[in-house]
Amino acid sequence: MRDRFADMSPATSLAGGVYGPTSLRPLIDEVLLALTSGAADRNGPLPGASHGGVTAAIRAACGQEFLPDHGVGAPAALRELTRAFAAGAADPADPRCAAHLHCPPLAVAVAADLAAAALNPSMDSWDQAPAGTALEPEIIAVLSDLVGYRSGAGGVITSGGTESNLMGLLLARDHAVRSERGADAARTGLAAVDAGRLRVLGSAAAHFSIARGAGLLGIGEDAVVAVPTDADHRMDVAALHRELAAQRAVGERPVAIVATAGTTDVGAVDPLPDIADAAAEYGAWLHVDAAYGGGALFSRRLAALLAGISRADSVALDLHKLGWQPVPAGVFLARDAALFAPLQRSVAYLNADDDQQSGYPSLLNRSLRTTRRPDVFKIAVTLRALGRHGLGELVESCHELACHAARRAAAQPRLELFAEPVLSTVVFRYRPASHRSDPDKVNAELRRVLLAEGRAVIGRTEAGGAVRLKLTLLNPHATTADVDGLLDAVVAAGDKEVQ
Ligand SMILES: Cc1ncc(COP(=O)(O)O)c(C=O)c1O
Known part of the structure; x- marks a missing residue:
């Protein structure tokens, strides 16, 4: 026809x-x-x-x-x-664009995304996305396996780390309410418990979306306790234990401990096994925010950094960071699919119960969203095209670039390295020769000069009480010469600034 x-x-x-x-x-x-x-x-x-x-x-x-x-x-x-x-x-495919956890997407993933856009499936019902509904659980199973979860884990593709962290806290909150007041109480949410007693613990370097999520969920931003970090910018486990004991002494309840596997600035990975022990001892949900570091699981060499992640109740991974996907490509996993119970909905117009009983599955109960892009498709194509080895090589090449940048920064008298790289970021700053120049102002200004001239996009953050610069190296095709060029541009702009 x-x-x-x-x-x-x-x-x-x-x-x-x-x-x-x-x-x-x-x-x-x-x-x-x-x-x-x-x-x-x-x-x-x-x-x-x-x-x-x-x-x-x-x-x-x-x-x-x-x-x-x-x-x-x-x-x-x-x-x-x-x-x-x-x-x-600002094109992340240009090696001089190195500020944020903003990766250059792979051409294969973008091509796959075109197919997803053209077909426009929506993942909230089987009859809008038969193939998408079949594919997502397969990819979730593969990623759960990568994390080290046993069978029975569940998950969903999300819009990114912010949504995944919110979901981790949501499941943790409702798990706490259910375990205290029974399954029916979860429907009434925090009204069933004395919400003022609930606490969320994360390191001082945890992502801001944790506090924002706690606020949105009614736990409250003030209920989020920032556990101090150690010299390597990882959560200080002794301080965590002290905080948990102090909370117990006054009747406060740790709803969740959030460990970060790859902090936004220095890429630090919290000591996951020790934190898992603490969570088990105090009956707290363990959420691992591996939005950045999760990509290291593809590399057989770097995966060991995340040892212990399989003990998490829930995990956030972002494949639009170390996964080279066009935004969005977040992943949320929980060790047991039954933990998604708080999201359970029976909706007459989407996957009616008798349709489900007749064999039409529903992913509606996995997500906070209703209409949802099939972002799983580009991920599936990429995993198949590159395989674990291919993705692992990309992660390793970014890690090696960061190690090179750190060596160069340490060797350059006008630069000061802040921390050894763990994943693919390097935090440093320009050191003005004259003591009369304010290093914070000089570093902030030199970054703006590079931006204004269109020469380089360098990250800026604050760490150790000072303004620092940051290279976030997510372009696996960048060369050591590109990295040298970036550091040289920083030094030249800094020298010009202090003249
Ligand atoms: C550690 C960490 N968690 C969560 C997020 C938030 O991820 P998204 O921007 O995908 O929502 C980020 C963003 O950089 C991050 O670095």
């Missing part, structure tokens, strides 16, 4: 169906050409323009008209906006 949409203009043609690819092909060619010309216009890791300049360029690309009365047509809109979008991007 002839598709009645087949002859439509490209602006209204559809991406799916038998004719979708035919409509898509010329449009994708436009996008690819414009990506190339936009990257050439930019000619660097980011546009050498202020925010005002980038805004003006985006407006100009549209002739100042974002919603014209009559559209300009698909090829023109794609051409104009894609070129300006690429020219105005």
Whole structure:
């Protein structure tokens, strides 16, 4: 049968169906050409323009008209906006773009994501995503296995570490309520318990999404206790025990201990086995935020850093960090699928109970979201394309780049290394020759100079009571010469700044 949409203009043609690819092909060619010309216009890791300049360029690309009365047509809109979008991007595929846990996505993952976008399955019901519903549990099983979970684990693909951490705290909170007041009490949430007694413990370097999640869940941001870190920026286990004992003495209850496997700045991995022992002793849920460090599990050499992760009740992994996926590609795992009980919903219009009994499974009870992209698809294609070995090699090459950067920073008199790299980040700062210069101001300013000139995107953070710079090395194709160039650019900008 002839598709009645087949002859439509490209602006209204559809991406799916038998004719979708035919409509898509010329449009994708436009996008690819414009990506190339936009990257050439930019000619660097980011546009050498202020925010005002980038805004003006985006407006100009549209002739100042974002919603014209009559559209300009698909090829023109794609051409104009894609070129300006690429020219105005901070491109993590450029080795000089090294500020954040913002990876350059693999071409294979982006190509796979195109298929997901074209088919547009939504993971909240089987009849919107039969293949997606079949695929996600397979990939969750593979990732659970990587973490070292036994069979029976469960999980879901999320929008990232923030959502995964929220889910870890949600399951921990409801587990605490159920164990204190029985399964029915969980429906009434915190009303069933004396919420003021609940505590969440994480290291002082835990990600801010933990405190935000505790706030959203009614546990309260103030209920989050920052356990001090040791000299290696890992949670100090003796301090954790002291805190837990003090809480017990006054009748407070540790709902969850959050261990971080790969802190955002220095990549420190908390001592997971010792923290698991403490969680078991005090009856606390153990959530491991491995949003950053989880990717190390692909490397047989670096996986040992995360030894003990299999003892966690729940785990956050982010494959849009050390996994080279386009955003979003978060993963949330729990050691036992039954722990997802708080998310259980029976909804008449999605996977009705009798449909499920007839063999149509539902993933609705795994996620906080209803409509949900099949982000599992690009992950599945990537795992199959590269295999564990291929992904492990990418992780190792980023780790080696970080080790090289640390050696160079330590050897350069104008730079001061803050911590030995664990994963793929290096924290350091420029050391002004003159004692009259304020190092915090100089480091902050030199970073802005590099940004303004479009020469390098270097991270900035605060650690050890001072402003520090950070290289987050997630580009596995970057070379040691690229890293040297970045450090040289920092020194040159710093020297110029203090003149
Ligand atoms: C350790 C850690 N946890 C959680 C997050 C939040 O992840 P997302 O940005 O994917 O929500 C980050 C982000 O950098 C992180 O570094």
